[in-house]
Amino acid sequence: xxxxxxxxxxxxxxxxxxxxxxxxxxxxLCFAILxxxxxDSFGVxxxxxxxxxxxxxxxxxxxxxxxxxxx
Amino acid sequence: xxxxxxxxxxxxxxxxMQAALAASAGAAPVLDDGVDALALPALVExxxxxxxxxxVRGRNLLLxxxxxxxxxxxxxxxDSVANRLVIVPPDLVKANLAGVIEDAEAHxxxxxxxxxxxxxxxxxxxxxxFGADGGGPRFAEIDHASEWxxxxxxxxxxxxxVAHSLAGLIDAIARGAAxxxxxxxxxxxxxxxxxxxxxxxxxxxxxxxxxxMMAPGENLSQFLTRIAAASVTHVAGTPTHWRSALxxxxxxxxxxxxxxxxxxxxxxxxLDRLAEQFPSASRGHAYASTEAGVxxxxxxxxEGFPAAFLTRPGVVEMKLEADTxxxxxxxxxxRYLGADAPSVAEPDGFVDTGDIIEQRGDRLYFMGRxxxxxxxGGLKVHPEEVEAxxxxxxxxxxxxxxxxxxxxTGAIVAADVVMLEPTPALGDLAREKRELILEHCRESLxxxxxxxxxxxxxxxxxxxxxxxxxxxx
Numbered sequence: 001x002x003x004x005x006x007x008x009x010x011x012x013x014x015x016x017x018x019x020x021x022x023x024x025x026x027x028x029l030c031f032a033i034l035x036x037x038x039x040d041s042f043g044v045x046x047x048x049x050x051x052x053x054x055x056x057x058x059x060x061x062x063x064x065x066x067x068x069x070x071x
Numbered sequence: 072x073x074x075x076x077x078x079x080x081x082x083x084x085x086x087x088m089q090a091a092l093a094a095s096a097g098a099a100p101v102l103d104d105g106v107d108a109l110a111l112p113a114l115v116e117x118x119x120x121x122x123x124x125x126x127v128r129g130r131n132l133l134l135x136x137x138x139x140x141x142x143x144x145x146x147x148x149x150d151s152v153a154n155r156l157v158i159v160p161p162d163l164v165k166a167n168l169a170g171v172i173e174d175a176e177a178h179x180x181x182x183x184x185x186x187x188x189x190x191x192x193x194x195x196x197x198x199x200x201f202g203a204d205g206g207g208p209r210f211a212e213i214d215h216a217s218e219w220x221x222x223x224x225x226x227x228x229x230x231x232x233v234a235h236s237l238a239g240l241i242d243a244i245a246r247g248a249a250x251x252x253x254x255x256x257x258x259x260x261x262x263x264x265x266x267x268x269x270x271x272x273x274x275x276x277x278x279x280x281x282x283x284m285m286a287p288g289e290n291l292s293q294f295l296t297r298i299a300a301a302s303v304t305h306v307a308g309t310p311t312h313w314r315s316a317l318x319x320x321x322x323x324x325x326x327x328x329x330x331x332x333x334x335x336x337x338x339x340x341x342l343d344r345l346a347e348q349f350p351s352a353s354r355g356h357a358y359a360s361t362e363a364g365v366x367x368x369x370x371x372x373x374e375g376f377p378a379a380f381l382t383r384p385g386v387v388e389m390k391l392e393a394d395t396x397x398x399x400x401x402x403x404x405x406r407y408l409g410a411d412a413p414s415v416a417e418p419d420g421f422v423d424t425g426d427i428i429e430q431r432g433d434r435l436y437f438m439g440r441x442x443x444x445x446x447x448g449g450l451k452v453h454p455e456e457v458e459a460x461x462x463x464x465x466x467x468x469x470x471x472x473x474x475x476x477x478x479x480t481g482a483i484v485a486a487d488v489v490m491l492e493p494t495p496a497l498g499d500l501a502r503e504k505r506e507l508i509l510e511h512c513r514e515s516l517x518x519x520x521x522x523x524x525x526x527x528x529x530x531x532x533x534x535x536x537x538x539x540x541x542x543x544x
Binding site for chain 2: 020023029040047
């Protein structure tokens with residue numbers, strides 16, 4: 001995420017579980033790139049098939065979604 | 072509230088705003104980006120551009136602003152004053168400025184930047200000011216309508232500009248149903264310097280309504296908090312904006328009566344999520360493009376659009392030819408700017424939108440772009456443009472750029488690259504070379520055009536004719 005923030009000239013907030021994703025300093029393009037890089041590294045795109053109510057809103061939920069997909 | 076009569080004649084922004092303000096009762100409408108709020112009456116009464124009248128009247132002007140709000144203010148001050156108003160989007164690459172000035176036959180730059188002088192533009196610059204002391208006397212109007220020019224978002228090579236008239240730009244607004252009940256309070260995630268956002272701006276201006284827009288550096292959560300406090304009733308954005316907004320906690324703070332999507336294909340999942348979030352709001356997804364103007368709006372909550380739209384009477388005529396959608400209406404752009412520019416419409420007056428349509432039953436669905444254009448969150452990317460940049464990188468033999476499905480922006484740019492020297496797909500060497508290519512891309516392409524992934528491959532698929540096979544997965 002640091003690398004993407006640097007590439008896109010954005011300031012990354014201090015990451016913690018309760019941080020709302022949109023307060024992280026990332027815009028939708030940054031998240032789109034992050035999802036691609038995670039898929040390239042881990043072979044999963046869990047965000048592609050989540051239901052509306054399960055869309056992660058915080059950094060903790062985002063990490064959990066990937067943990068769960070890789071478990 | 073009354074809608075302006077599309078056939079009444081006047082298409083001067085000032086007169087349309089005056090008429091709307093005279094007809095509206097209640098709170099004073101404003102344009103607000105969270106930093107400044109400008110009252111619509113003040114925009115009608117004063118000019119907010121510091122320039123000698125001769126420098127702007129009858130001239131061709133580039134509006135190059137840091138803030139979307141400044142562009143809006145400049146448009147109010149300069150419509151019917153300038154001969155041509157060219158609204159420059161924020162991501163114009165500096166190297167393309169000279170070509171833009173030439174094609175636009177520009178005389179001056181209107182800006183809001185204290186550091187404007189560092190731009191080294193070969194034209195005089197005049198500043199937009201809207202502090203308490205910013206308003207000056209209005210400039211004298213010219214006797215013809217100003218040409219309003221926008222950049223097309225998907226062009227290979229140097230940017231292309233299309234010319235519209237204000238009458239064409241507001242035609243869909245003027246023919247729309249008048250708002251009922253309390254006057255709407257609009258908010259838009261769009262940048263008003265592009266077609267979709269400009270529609271929202273004009274809707275507010277000629278309707279006499281408040282519009283909340285984003286300021287540079289503001290994120291969606293902050294914007295949602297701000298518009299919740301302002302009790303917005305009408306909110307517009309692309310499916311990508313909405314997908315992002317729906318991930319925030321702050322989304323539950325707004326309760327709009329109307330939500331609107333346009334700029335890219337609205338799929339069923341984003342429509343369903345919006346229905347879940349705003350069960351009592353009316354929802355519409357609109358089809359529009361910078362060249363073809365506003366086509367139609369779909370309000371039944373389903374993706375695609377009814378096949379009956381092709382045959383219904385109205386000012387917008389549509390037909391399918393070779394499976395792509397063609398549109399003819401008073402809302403299409405009049406021409407591209409530039410000496411050798413092709414015409415926007417075909418000889419029969421229809422614009423080929425390049426959108427491939429498939430019919431299933433009585434419904435028509437969007438199936439992608441005939442020219443392979445990738446739509447990244449509403450912004451169009453021509454694969455050829457990105458390939459050309461990659462192919463100029465030292466060590467690259469050839470590349471193929473394609474769209475890759477993405478849960479946030481709908482699609483994102485991905486590149487397959489063949490190097491002169493065999494390069495492994497993984498490892499430090501690959502990482503190093505990938506970084507070189509990306510750095511090169513970031514220097515000459517807007518951020519949304521830079522590949523999110525670069526994969527090294529040994530060969531690329533070819534067609535029998537020896538061309539890069541763009542259809543192969």
